Amino acid sequence: MPIILSICGDPGGAAALAPVLTALHKIEDLEIVNFAYSHARGVLGKRNISYRALTDETSREEVKRCFDEVQPDALFTATSLNGINLEHLFIDEALERGIYSLAVMDFWSNYRARFESAKKTFHLPDEIAVMDDFAAQEMEKQGFVKDRLIVTGQPALDDLVADRSSDRKELATHLRSDIGVTAETLVVAFVSQPPIGEWGADENHPKYPGFSKSTVLPMLINALEQISKDSKRSVALVIRPHPREKEDDFSWVASEKIKVLVHREGNSRKFVQACDLVTGMNSVLLLEASLLGCTVLSLQPGARFDDCLPSTRMGLSGCARKPEDVQPMLRAFLLDEATRSSYRSRCENVVLPVDATDRVVAHLSKQLKTRQHSLS
DSSP, X not given: OOEEEEEEOSHHHHHHHHHHHHHHHTSTTOEEEXXXXXXXXXXXXXXXXXXXXXXXXXXXXXXXXXXXXXOOSEEEEOOOOSSOOHHHHHHHHHHHHTOEEEEEOOSSSOTGGGTBOTTSOBOOXXXXXXXXXXXXXXXXXXXXXXXXXXXXXXXXXXXXXXXXXXXXXXXXXXXXXXXXXXXXXXXXXXXXXXXXSTTTTOTTSTTOOSOOHHHHHHHHHHHHHHHHHHHTOOEEEEEEOOTTOOGGGGTTOOOSSSEEEEOOOSOHHHHHHTSSEEEESSOHHHHHHHHTTOOEEEEOTTOOSOOOOHHHHTTSSEEEOSHHHHHHHHHHHHHOHHHHHHHHHHHHHSOOOOOHHHHHHHHHHHHHHHHHHHHO
């Protein structure tokens, strides 16, 4: 019986692996042994996917023992960006033992950083499953070998169809009751995310993107305060933390003119559908919100690099890339019905992605059969 060993650490990577792992567990004559560390443990646990927990300090020797015990025929990994990257150790061990390895990308950014260690060495699997042709082309430009890139789609987005709500008014009413505002209050979400990479929020680092939550949130609050004053409408800014963030990370965020609060309860996809406007930087939840039919505005004032958010290039969300654009674009996306209607119609007419899970499962199964045949 062939055995697949999986490993994930980041919540985004775990979310991409989870539907594939669920599907693989249903295949007879196939054994799956899952390892998880950091926030991935919570993601797999919520989906009732069994796993063996690893600490963030897991060593290469411990990884060797995992392989010795499991004796896998294939390795299936996420691509974390958490500074720990145990996936690198598992990839290296698989390569040393001649075991096939497949990694799954979960977003359109930081391609090389996902496989690069702090010592600038690369830990590349045999193949990488990527979201679309655009991502594959970008990765090729950054030096990835074309033949190792398999376009499958993003498995975590397969279930968006089921999460698209037909009754947003009910969701909006429930959220307003939950956060203590009236039905007339304009509710703006800020989908947060922690700094990525060793550069964090270091504005002097060459990889610093030009913005972070510490620069974007004050600009957002100032703009919403002015919009509230001009429109004579109450505004509530609801910050949705990333799973790696804590409430204390936002203790400095406040306003005397609009309501500001942190809200992490409930389902994220239902949350964004309950808001009048969804903002953020370039979190995957912004992409999901666009595909769910929400009005979405990405805030990237001072951006130094191209926008990596695919919903922008798909025309499903707006993007403010200059500080002077933040307030007028927020005003339009929040109050101008023509703008809102235009983006809503594009989002509602988009064909939601499906079948990425099946494509990854099929590819893994094919690789296992090919290797078993070559050994027989």
